[in-house]
Amino acid sequence: MLVLGIFLLAQNLWGQGLRIGADVHPYWSPENGHYLEITYSVEPSSLYAAWADSSAPKITLIALVRRGNEVLSADKMALTCPEQDVKADILYPIVQNAFLAADTGFLQLTVFYGLGETLTDTLNGSFYLEDKQGVALAALQWKEVLKGNLGPRAQFGQAVYANDSDKVYFYTEAYRLPKGQKAFFTYEVYSLDTDRSMEGYGGVMRLPATNRVQPIQGGILVTDLPTGNYELRCTLNVQDMDKERYPQQRLRFYRVNPTELARWNEESPIDPRWMGQLGTGDSLRHWINGFYPIASIAERQQIERMAPGISDTLLWRFAQRFWESRYPVDALTRFVEYKNLLRIVDSQYSSRAVPGYATDRGRIFLQYGPPTLTEKRPFETDGYPYEIWQYNTLDVPNAPYQINKLFVFVNYAVVGRNYELLHSDAIGEVFNSRWKIALQKRSYMTEDI
Known part of the structure; x- marks a missing residue:
């Protein structure tokens, strides 16, 4: 069974000051069938700010793939992050891969994580793996050069390339190329701002029809690419195949030309x-x-x-x-x-160390304006202090018109003004379906763990 038109799931969550991103890519192999590659990215400044010990920080992650109430696969990982000079100009993100078995149909991914051995936050995602026969192309994945080899790229939302000599590296896989027929992989950079293909930013690869799984990787130098929104568009061209059925994949990125x-x-x-x-x-x-x-x-x-x-x-x-x-x-x-x-x-x-605009409440206030209604609970006997902001309408540039949106802020320190955004149902904001549980002082574990 093969996957066609498969998904790219990119989830990001801020929890108790720790910022983690999870990029999920589905693949297939003749021996093992469907499986998921999960790339965890840890934002270093949030990690070292939340880790009180002087030793190297540790993060525990548990990932579950479900179909309904059935758990298809699970993985537990303990990340020991390197010690870094927290006052240095550059802090390097921590990136780690994990692999879980999957299947076709509607699936749910849940990632429980926390500093040390205590699991305190949850990352959720739902997706559909379609069962397709014949030629297929896996979802695109960004890569970067690590010690001379291509490795996973740290991701926190949409990819941004902002260096003078940036090169965009990508990876995908072609499945079941027919023997005896020519196959070509074409790729191009398309401007979403001007609605046109960027001349000189693309290429063609000829693929051998010898393997049931053909890895494909490439790179595009974007030094002279103007600042703007772009999309990498890839097509698998197969001889004697209807052009309307050519497998295609797309992935967006943002270029900042310094x-x-x-x-x-x-x-x-x-x-x-x-x-x-x-x-x-x-x-x-x-x-x-x-x-x-x-x-x-x-x-x-x-x-x-x-x-x-x-x-x-x-x-x-x-x-x-x-x-x-x-x-x-x-x-x-x-x-x-x-x-x-x-x-x-x-x-x-x-606070004494953080200006108002750098706090979550300050950022939301500046970005969306004052809330329509505010519920403040500074003294909770069985949970953390929290605030709920409600906006009757949100009119944000380049986004759909939104109504009745909530923002939930929690103060894990109990004292002071350090309220962090725990959950919101607004487009582009942190979503946490377990926010009511997270407001409690105890860590609640589900029966699935």
């Missing part, structure tokens, strides 16, 4: 009024960092790259372009309004 962004910054004249509103030094940097909750992927990359020694001139220029690109007519007025919102979130949600 040379292009630097040129934009250098060419923009500065209005003196912006200098007066933004100030200089630490005050200027504070306002710039406060743009992060409403910034695009490219702008967030730029903010993250602003080293402490960067000149005030470049920061002024960036801020002016940031707002003028959104509001060409009244950019300065809009910034002053946002500046007042930053003061509000600083006064209500900041």
Whole structure:
């Protein structure tokens, strides 16, 4: 049995300060049938901030694949993460693979995880594996070069390539290529912003029809690719096969061209009024960092790259372009309004170490505005302090109109202002179906473990 039109499931969850991503890719082999490759990615700054011990952090993960109430396979993994200098400019993500048996039909994946031996958070996903006969193409997977070999790439949502000499590496598999017939694998980069194929970013591979499973891997140099949203589109072309039935796979990524962004910054004249509103030094940097909750992927990359020694001139220029690109007519007025919102979130949600815009409540407030209703439970005898924010409507650019959306924040420290986003049913936010259980002080384990 083969898989055609199979899925890519990318789930991300923040729990008790620990950020973990799980990319799930289905594959097939003649000997073992269907199986799943799970790539766990651990964001290092969240890990070392949550780990109190001075030794190397440890993470426990348990993954279950179910079909209804039936458990098809399970895997338990203990990750011992390397010690890193938490004050270094670069912290390297921790990436680890696991493999679980699967089958066709509607399946559920549950990942229980936590620091040390205690499981405290849950990651859930549902998907459908379709049973198809004949030629097929596995879902695309991003790769990166590790010690001279291609290995899994750390993923936290959509892939972003932001270096001067980035090369996009991908992997897939072709199944049951017919013997005696020519087969070609074609790939191209397609711009989702301009709705056109990018000339010079693609290629063709001839595939031998000798194996029931044919691995396919390749790379595309994107140094000169402009900043924007793109999609890698791949097609398996087989001789004498109806073109309408050619297996295809697609996978999106975002390109941030640092040379292009630097040129934009250098060419923009500065209005003196912006200098007066933004100030200089630490005050200027504070306002710039406060743009992060409403910034695009490219702008967030730029903010993250602003080293402490960067000149005030470049920061002024960036801020002016940031707002003028959104509001060409009244950019300065809009910034002053946002500046007042930053003061509000600083006064209500900041702590001694974390500014208001960097907290989950501050980010949600700046991104979506004040909630319609707020329920606050600061003193819970049998659970953690929490807040529930309700929005009657959410009108977000480049997203569907949403109504009646909830945001649940929990304070695992019990004291202070450190409320973390535990669950939301808004598009693109953390979803946790077990949020009511997670609010309790005890760790509840299901009968399946």
